[in-house]
Amino acid sequence: MAKAKHTPGPWQYYYDPADHYVHKIRVGAGLVCQMPGWAIHDAMKVEQEANARLIAAAPDLLEALQITRGNIASLGPAGALTPYTSYQEWLAMVDAAIAKALGGQP
Numbered sequence: 195m196a197k198a199k200h201t202p203g204p205w206q207y208y209y210d211p212a213d214h215y216v217h218k219i220r221v222g223a224g225l226v227c228q229m230p231g232w233a234i235h236d237a238m239k240v241e242q243e244a245n246a247r248l249i250a251a252a253p254d255l256l257e258a259l260q261i262t263r264g265n266i267a268s269l270g271p272a273g274a275l276t277p278y279t280s281y282q283e284w285l286a287m288v289d290a291a292i293a294k295a296l297g298g299q300p
Contacts, residue, residue, distance in 0.1 A: 201226050203253025207246050207297075217246035244297065251295035258291040 205226055208218040215231035229246060233239040265284060 198256065200253065203257070205250045205253055207243075207250040209243065209246070217242060219246065219250045247297045248295050251291055254287075254291040254294055258288045261287065 201221055201224070203221070206220050208220050209216075209231060211231070216228050217231045218228045219226040227249065229242070229249075231239075231242055231246075233242060261284060
């Protein structure tokens with residue numbers, strides 16, 4: 195499997211209307227990316243924030259998908275998971291990544 199070349203996560207979504215209405219994705223004090231946050235109507239504001247949250251969740255989603263792929267590939271004839279991670283940890287990681295992408299809490 196290819197090694198990731200992106201900035202390691204976790205990435206965090208940040209928005210401050212006083213900061214020229216810019217959605218930011220940060221790693222600690224560093225900036226991964228930023229995108230315009232101004233909108234002419236509420237639906238556009240909601241979509242812009244959702245896009246920024248999805249970008250912030252990218253490293254988590256990639257990690258969850260990589261573990262999921264490893265677990266699926268390792269299923270034996272009896273369907274037992276190998277020691278990549280426990281079933282409960284696996285589901286918790288997937289749930290947390292999805293919640294982050296959707297702007298909620300796991």
